[in-house]
Amino acid sequence: MATLADVAKRAGVSPATASRIINGSSKPVTEALRERVLAAVEELQYVPNAHAQSLARSHRSAIGVIVHDVSDPYFAEITRGLQRVATEHGRLVIICNSYRDPDKELQYVELLRAHQVAAIVLAGSGYHDEAFTATLAGKLRVYERTGGRVAVIGRHEHAGDAVVPDNEMGGYLLGAELYSLGHTDFGVVAGPKVLTTTTDRLAGLRRAAREHGQKLPARRVAYADFDRASGAAAAASLLDAEPGLTAIAALNDSMAIGVLALLRSRGIVVPDQFSVVGFDDMPVARDVTPALTTVRLPLAEMGARAMTLALRSPGGARPPLIEEIGAELVRRDSAGPPRTG
Template identity: 50%
Template structure:
């Protein structure tokens, strides 16, 4: 009689994988493995440490519950997953809108998932979309600068591709996949050069979480440009604004307190730039741009409506999503493709010549 806790085998290169094999790899019983993977309506709860062991074993073995690889390979599903960090963030909303526009034209259904910058959720969503036999997944959130996470993500992507799925990444994720790459380093360098050409020599940077590759790329682009121009950037003048308006407002107050002589602030996204402008104008009583010039990044729709209108680096956000979906429509290739998208400086009223 078959074990009622067992699932139909999933296929990977080299043969079928069963729930029992996952349990053996994790060193638990089949029942425990089943509860860890599927949850339980009973009273027995699997502890977090056991659950993690089972999930890691399932990923290593490329096990997918209730989704044989043969079915995935034959599937004609029209579902495409788009995984972002935060659906409320206008940056991700614009990318998702671009992807959805192309998907609609071709009869595809987009399933949107938000990770809230939790790398474990990103892995979980990718596994779930694979189990649901989604045709493809767009990883639209920033990559994480963590070697162990990148290894696990690469293994999950390899398993998805081996089962017939297609993964497209936006930005650097450290995985072998088709990639749409925004010009984060060149854009940050462009922001610095604009301010330098206006005579600014004392800079501050409001950054984001350093664990994100997008932040590291933008920060690296700004630092390299400053070094090439012979401008010093003390470590104390780079402050994490958390990629939120509120945290950036606090960061700007701290930055000016630490370096009251600075005349230019580069902010690594427009949401944070809104908080920086509010802090300078309302909290510190400093005039922008007469006393301090501010440059943002992304050119979100509200940037032109800020007080003053924000000079920023424009990324073609909707086009990023559209190009990622185009890659899905053309299908995977033997060698992963990379599409680089340019950026441009949009000059508005938040920057001017450095005060004398």
């Protein structure tokens, strides 16, 4: 097995400098030097056992959580579950908002490792970005080899413990519901194209289309930012381009609420004249008018499960634990048969 001296030699630094960087010392070093040492750790598969044992001790109480934006209702619910379990175990949660900036996510991994947090939870979606994914996976491997724990929510390329919601099935349930109501011409307000969550939910909708002998053409899919304002803007562009639409499937509830607001501004009555469905079943989904038909994911429970995984003992070379979370259709008042005549 590689030693600290081997790492120092490979990186061209002293063993003391290598040790400070690996152990997350607060003493400043240049970013180039840090990257050189961490690259040597990765190449040599170095595992500092003493530090791993130190990180596993209970006095290291902080858990780092990286989310896209904790003010987003989706992540607020997940964070509620994360914090509940952390509090039960006497742990401090450090929340980091990346605002879907991959560079910020990489920086936060480094900052959290430097602060010697006991674990890192990635609560945001994975990205369709090979360079970013490879870089992130490398940084997380280094962190784990120095004793840290990692758990993720959603579909990521990281080979570790994960809580994986069945977004594909959720999309299928939405599509099947609209087709069963008689909607063959509906639009989709999707999330950012770069996110795996968006891809998976769209894949479910397309599977439902195939099973009902239909197609979901690209012109009926508008990409937005998973928020109310962009949901309304995307709905407007769909309705202007495709005036024959009878329904819109929004791939999260915030965007669905934006769709409802846009329809209301145009004097279109839901569900009498038009149907809208959402995704996630955020608490507000039942309070809007009309109450939103949506797909339920147990968001707080997802957060609780992810924190439970993050607090597990490293356990040597045990296989990763993948917890799959099912999706459930919740019928309310915003969807009905298309208007005839």
